[in-house]
Amino acid sequence: MTVTGYLADFSLPELFQLVEQGNKTGLLTICTLTDPTTIARHNHHIWLSQGQIVAAGNSLDQQGLMRLIAQRGWMGDRAVSRLAQTCQIHTPLGLCLKNQGVLTAEQLKLLFYTQVMRQVCALFALPDGWFQFDPKAPLPVSEMTGLIATATDVTLSGLRALKDWNALDEKLPDPSSALISVVESKPSLRLNPNEWQVWEFTNGTMAIKDIAQQLNLPVAKAQQIAFRLIVTGLAEEMPMVAAPPPAAFELAAPTPLEQGFATTVTADAAGAAPVSQSFLQNLVGFLKGKV
Amino acid sequence: MEIMRLVVTGPVGAGKSTFIRSVSEIEVVDTDRRATDDALLIKKRTTVAFDFGRLQFGPDMALHLYGTPGQSRFDFMWDILIQKAHAYILLVAAHRPHEFREARRIMTFMKQRSPSPMIIGLTHTDCSGAWDAANIALALGYPDPTRRPPIVAVNANETASVAQAVISLVQFTWAGSLAPTT
Numbered sequence: 001m002t003v004t005g006y007l008a009d010f011s012l013p014e015l016f017q018l019v020e021q022g023n024k025t026g027l028l029t030i031c032t033l034t035d036p037t038t039i040a041r042h043n044h045h046i047w048l049s050q051g052q053i054v055a056a057g058n059s060l061d062q063q064g065l066m067r068l069i070a071q072r073g074w075m076g077d078r079a080v081s082r083l084a085q086t087c088q089i090h091t092p093l094g095l096c097l098k099n100q101g102v103l104t105a106e107q108l109k110l111l112f113y114t115q116v117m118r119q120v121c122a123l124f125a126l127p128d129g130w131f132q133f134d135p136k137a138p139l140p141v142s143e144m145t146g147l148i149a150t151a152t153d154v155t156l157s158g159l160r161a162l163k164d165w166n167a168l169d170e171k172l173p174d175p176s177s178a179l180i181s182v183v184e185s186k187p188s189l190r191l192n193p194n195e196w197q198v199w200e201f202t203n204g205t206m207a208i209k210d211i212a213q214q215l216n217l218p219v220a221k222a223q224q225i226a227f228r229l230i231v232t233g234l235a236e237e238m239p240m241v242a243a244p245p246p247a248a249f250e251l252a253a254p255t256p257l258e259q260g261f262a263t264t265v266t267a268d269a270a271g272a273a274p275v276s277q278s279f280l281q282n283l284v285g286f287l288k289g290k291v
Numbered sequence: 292m293e294i295m296r297l298v299v300t301g302p303v304g305a306g307k308s309t310f311i312r313s314v315s316e317i318e319v320v321d322t323d324r325r326a327t328d329d330a331l332l333i334k335k336r337t338t339v340a341f342d343f344g345r346l347q348f349g350p351d352m353a354l355h356l357y358g359t360p361g362q363s364r365f366d367f368m369w370d371i372l373i374q375k376a377h378a379y380i381l382l383v384a385a386h387r388p389h390e391f392r393e394a395r396r397i398m399t400f401m402k403q404r405s406p407s408p409m410i411i412g413l414t415h416t417d418c419s420g421a422w423d424a425a426n427i428a429l430a431l432g433y434p435d436p437t438r439r440p441p442i443v444a445v446n447a448n449e450t451a452s453v454a455q456a457v458i459s460l461v462q463f464t465w466a467g468s469l470a471p472t473t
Contacts, residue, residue, distance in 0.1 A: 001426065003426050005388045005422075008389075009387070009388045009389035010389065010430070014391075018426065018429045018430055021432075022426070022429045180399065204403060236395065236396075236399045237396050237399065238396070238403060239396055239397075239400050241369075241370045271374070271375070272296055272375055272376060272377040272407070273294075275293055275294075275377065279293050279295065279349075280465050282348055283295065283461060284461055284462065287457055287458045287461075290451060290454035291458070
């Protein structure tokens with residue numbers, strides 16, 4: 001099913017986490033909405049195969065990779081176009097040109113870096129944008145180098161390099177929350193030293209602000225690192241329970257009824273007493289009468 | 292008196308209070324107060340302690356429904372309520388992807404605090420921009436469809452729909468205990 005939304009609601013790192021964990025294949029289009037007073041909007045296209053990024057570009061004319069090759073001065077547009085026609089139908093253009101000895105592996109890597117890593121990482125700073133993921137869009141072999149990057153790797157690189165976090169500010173975990181690991185062993189991702197240090201605290205017992213203090217990091221920096229661990233599937237944010245400050249309720253005095261229920265809930269022994277089978281059957285039977 | 296306690300949780304505006312009102316036989320005891328800050332963008336009043344509904348279906352058998360406050364600054368109530376729950380349902384508004392991460396936070400909290408079984412109830416599935424269940428499951432951190440809690444669509448305004456969701460929760464929680472009924 002097509003997924004649509006706005007980056008302000010569901011951020012690009014979250015989207016990448018979703019497409020990777022869902023092993024999705026298709027086309028992610030992001031339409032920038034940077035300045036509502038102008039009609040100038042830019043589309044960014046990211047093609048994915050099985051949750052991995054295989055190509056990116058700003059147009060759907062299938063000429064993006066050829067233009068990049070021409071810009072580098074490695075070959076002319078027309079020469080690439082002619083060679084492309086000799087490629088096998090499902091072979092990525094970059095790989096085809098490498099097999100023909102026209103491009104080297106290093107050149108291919110450079111193309112992929114320019115086409116995918118640089119373009120996509122720049123999108124993390126977008127304040128908002130409309131997105132659509134179309135799982136039915138075909139993969140464009142003429143835009144593909146044949147190299148791939150996991151969405152997680154792109155997220156990690158993009159967020160490490162991100163200077164302006166305003167666009168993601170609301171998505172950062174709360175400083176009073178803790179982190180809890182969701183992987184059984186040590187992460188296989190190549191974390192940087194700060195990320196490893198924060199990772200050591202993913203046991204759900206210390207608030208991010210306290211982790212920051214422990215590691216002598218600004219709280220915002222610790223939040224950003226925590227966010228990276230979350231969107232790369234290594235940790236989850238867990239709210240820590242604060243003691244209930246009576247003044248914080250901002251309530252009028254509770255009614256006797258409210259007080260009564262509060263007592264019922266809190267005064268019992270911990271845990272829920274088991275219920276009988278006849279109870280369950282009666283309940284289900286009763287509810288079925290309401291369906 | 293034999294009592295089952297079910298907790299209804301989820302982000303602000305997911306439909307928790309409405310859910311309980313739709314199935315409770317008593318006037319729901321709520322602690323709704325005028326919303327402030329972010330919650331005000333979604334609705335005028337929000338639950339600050341908990342909602343309580345009740346359903347008596349036998350002389351000595353009753354179902355108690357507790358709705359948690361959606362705002363995380365009242366998360367001490369989440370803890371109090373989940374500790375006593377037999378099971379819980381996490382309500383998620385399918386048309387508000389902005390809330391999926393908050394739903395995930397709440398779920399992480401609940402799972403850490405209690406081993407009680409849970410299901411996910413999707414509300415507002417008929418609204419424009421609503422995501423489908425498979426993608427919401429991914430957004431909530433369940434990539435494997437065979438290893439995730441049941442997901443049901445629920446219209447919190449309709450008694451029949453809420454009753455069906457509660458049946459799903461009860462049947463999932465006590466799958467081995469319930470004999471087939473006709």
